[in-house]
Amino acid sequence: MTVHISHIIRIVKAGWKNIYLHKLRSLLTALGIIFGVASVIAMLAIGEGASYEAREKIKELGSNNIIVRSVKPPTTPGTQQTVMLPVYGLTPEDLRKIETIPSVDMVIPTWEDKRDVWYLEKSVTARIVGTYPEYPLLMNLQVTKGRFFNSADSQMIKPYAVIGSSIKNQLFPLEEAVGKSIRIGSNYFTVIGVAREKAIVSGVGFEAEDINFDIYIPLTTQRIYYGEYTVGERTGVGLRGIERSWVKYHRFIVKVLDMQQIVTTAAIIEDILKANHKEQDYEILVPLQLLKQAEHTARIFNIVLGSIAAISLIVGGIGIMNIMLATVTERTREIGIRRALGAKRRDIIKQFLTEAVILSSIGGFIGVLLGVIIPKVVTKLAAMTTIITSWSILIAFSISVAVGITFGIYPARKAAYLDPIQALRYE
Amino acid sequence: MEKNYILKLEDITKTYTIGHIQIPVLKKISLAIEKGMHISLMGPSGSGKTTLLNILGCLDKPTTGRYFIDGKEVSSLSDDELSEIRSKKIGFIFQSYNLIPHLTVIENIGLPLFYQGIDEKVITQKAIEMAEMVGLGDRLKHKPTELSGGQQQRVAIARALINNPAFILADEPTGNLDTKTGKEIMELLKKLNEEQGTTLFIVTHDSNIASYGKATVRILDGEIVSG
Numbered sequence: 001m002t003v004h005i006s007h008i009i010r011i012v013k014a015g016w017k018n019i020y021l022h023k024l025r026s027l028l029t030a031l032g033i034i035f036g037v038a039s040v041i042a043m044l045a046i047g048e049g050a051s052y053e054a055r056e057k058i059k060e061l062g063s064n065n066i067i068v069r070s071v072k073p074p075t076t077p078g079t080q081q082t083v084m085l086p087v088y089g090l091t092p093e094d095l096r097k098i099e100t101i102p103s104v105d106m107v108i109p110t111w112e113d114k115r116d117v118w119y120l121e122k123s124v125t126a127r128i129v130g131t132y133p134e135y136p137l138l139m140n141l142q143v144t145k146g147r148f149f150n151s152a153d154s155q156m157i158k159p160y161a162v163i164g165s166s167i168k169n170q171l172f173p174l175e176e177a178v179g180k181s182i183r184i185g186s187n188y189f190t191v192i193g194v195a196r197e198k199a200i201v202s203g204v205g206f207e208a209e210d211i212n213f214d215i216y217i218p219l220t221t222q223r224i225y226y227g228e229y230t231v232g233e234r235t236g237v238g239l240r241g242i243e244r245s246w247v248k249y250h251r252f253i254v255k256v257l258d259m260q261q262i263v264t265t266a267a268i269i270e271d272i273l274k275a276n277h278k279e280q281d282y283e284i285l286v287p288l289q290l291l292k293q294a295e296h297t298a299r300i301f302n303i304v305l306g307s308i309a310a311i312s313l314i315v316g317g318i319g320i321m322n323i324m325l326a327t328v329t330e331r332t333r334e335i336g337i338r339r340a341l342g343a344k345r346r347d348i349i350k351q352f353l354t355e356a357v358i359l360s361s362i363g364g365f366i367g368v369l370l371g372v373i374i375p376k377v378v379t380k381l382a383a384m385t386t387i388i389t390s391w392s393i394l395i396a397f398s399i400s401v402a403v404g405i406t407f408g409i410y411p412a413r414k415a416a417y418l419d420p421i422q423a424l425r426y427e
Numbered sequence: 428m429e430k431n432y433i434l435k436l437e438d439i440t441k442t443y444t445i446g447h448i449q450i451p452v453l454k455k456i457s458l459a460i461e462k463g464m465h466i467s468l469m470g471p472s473g474s475g476k477t478t479l480l481n482i483l484g485c486l487d488k489p490t491t492g493r494y495f496i497d498g499k500e501v502s503s504l505s506d507d508e509l510s511e512i513r514s515k516k517i518g519f520i521f522q523s524y525n526l527i528p529h530l531t532v533i534e535n536i537g538l539p540l541f542y543q544g545i546d547e548k549v550i551t552q553k554a555i556e557m558a559e560m561v562g563l564g565d566r567l568k569h570k571p572t573e574l575s576g577g578q579q580q581r582v583a584i585a586r587a588l589i590n591n592p593a594f595i596l597a598d599e600p601t602g603n604l605d606t607k608t609g610k611e612i613m614e615l616l617k618k619l620n621e622e623q624g625t626t627l628f629i630v631t632h633d634s635n636i637a638s639y640g641k642a643t644v645r646i647l648d649g650e651i652v653s654g
Binding site for chain 1: 480484486487506507510511513514519521525526527528529536539541542544546548562586590594
């Protein structure tokens with residue numbers, strides 16, 4: 001059988017006419033597909049965005065690194081209640097021992113605390129990070145203006161500070177920051193560099209932190225100016241006011257020589273710390289493992305989200321089948337007339353199948369538009385990263401067309417196999 | 428075959444089986460009609476005339492017997508082949524017009540050609556010619572509901588003629604019309620028969636209508652009683 005383009009156009013035209021004849025009904029029918037397609041695209045975009053965020057966050061920690069963090073040990077009721085100054089976390093001894101592991105290239109400790117930072121009458125709360133000059137190397141931190149402090153600054157206990165981009169924007173919205181003097185607590189620091197802005201990332205295994213609000217100072221300077229106490233606001237109920245704790249180091253960033261040895265090195269560190277600490281007041285993070293985990297989780301997340309959305313597409317398809325069956329009944333006489341005038345069964349199938357596919361394609365098209373808009377709105381309102389992939393649009397649209405064919409075929413066949421004599425008599 | 432019959436039935440029977448009971452509706456019907464004839468088929472309800480009409484229209488198949496259209500046997504064709512015969516050889520006129528309500532006059536008239544894969548422009552042009560021939564040249568874009576019964580039946584006649592069929596089957600074509608309009612429709616059909624040689628096969632129970640024909644076939648209890 002030769003298929004003429006004009007013949008196809010004519011069938012599509014006729015189908016469109018019938019759909020247009022029942023605008024409201026058609027729209028309501030297509031609604032199922034619209035929402036199905038939109039939710040498939042939106043869900044996948046949100047899932048893809050979440051996994052991207054997790055990956056970025058982990059990459060920021062450096063996939064060649066192992067992060068060891070001090071954590072406040074869980075307080076057992078009765079024992080810790082009276083201790084006003086909890087002492088916990090990583091110690092200089094831990095640092096020395098980890099440095100001696102052969103597979104370890106470098107260990108960089110940090111000490112961190114939240115403080116108010118002032119420039120003239122403007123102030124902002126920042127996280128003060130006292131660390132080594134090698135910190136930018138390991139954490140992939142770039143300085144856009146000025147420079148990071150070097151080992152000479154460190155040795156000479158210079159009051160130098162490198163500020164995050166958000167600190168710069170809040171304290172120095174219009175002026176140059178480098179060379180200016182800022183006050184942290186009761187001490188004055190000279191800004192020598194501004195760090196490049198980094199995406200705010202929140203994700204699997206980490207609390208959300210905005211490193212654009214970091215201020216980096218030499219660890220030596222920090223020790224002289226602030227000692228080893230951290231002052232934080234008490235979060236729980238009970239004693240009101242501030243909470244102090246005594247922590248030598250908040251983080252070790254351990255750079256491993258060879259990526260292959262990350263897992264074994266992490267195990268060795270675990271053993272060392274276990275031997276040195278009575279309590280579980282530390283935590284070991286292996287970004288590479290987390291990355292793999294995050295990717296695995298993201299995949300499952302995507303499959304689950306996608307499947308839920310796909311179910312709504314099937315529901316949409318059932319809606320189309322329902323309305324097509326009603327249409328066939330309603331147009332029984334028309335089918336009889338067409339058959340009497342020479343329409344073959346496959347002509348009738350083509351006619352009704354075309355209508356079903358047009359319905360589902362229109363639904364698919366509007367659904368794609370909606371599915372592209374929804375993630376953008378989510379990003380705006382919830383500050384979530386969403387990534388619309390072209391394959392998700394392609395898949396969602398193809399499924400909608402496939403749904404139209406699948407659920408249109410039964411009503412179309414039903415129409416084609418009506419007895420023309422009975423159909424002609426149908427009132 | 429010594430004569431060129433447009434339509435020929437040989438010992439056609441039709442038997443319906445309901446449960447275990449066999450009901451013979453047509454009993455050995457034989458009939459031969461020449462080109463250009465105007466035949467009236469009469470018979471009381473239940474006589475089998477509708478069944479005979481369905482078989483003549485290739486909408487139904489006989490149980491036994493042979494049926495020729497234009498010398499070609501059609502009694503054992505497939506559904507697709509029968510559809511093609513209907514589309515090319517037969518024109519239908521129904522009592523209740525059977526126009527498709529959401530199509531315009533032109534679209535309704537052109538419908539039989541639609542299924543022959545003919546170019547749309549050609550169909551439209553032909554449909555306009557047909558509409559003018561039945562006196563509806565000024566109603567081309569109207570929907571059937573905007574027309575009177577007589578006009579609707581004219582559309583149906585135009586539709587039956589557009590594929591230049593071997594014969595036209597009309598089932599009570601004036602049944603839904605008043606006497607005056609019915610007469611006009613019959614005059615139109617008669618004119619087509621006389622001027623263009625269109626073979627007509629008209630089913631009616633009205634002897635006035637039957638009298639327009641050149642011959643009358645009477646059917647009773649599934650058998651032809653006179654013809």
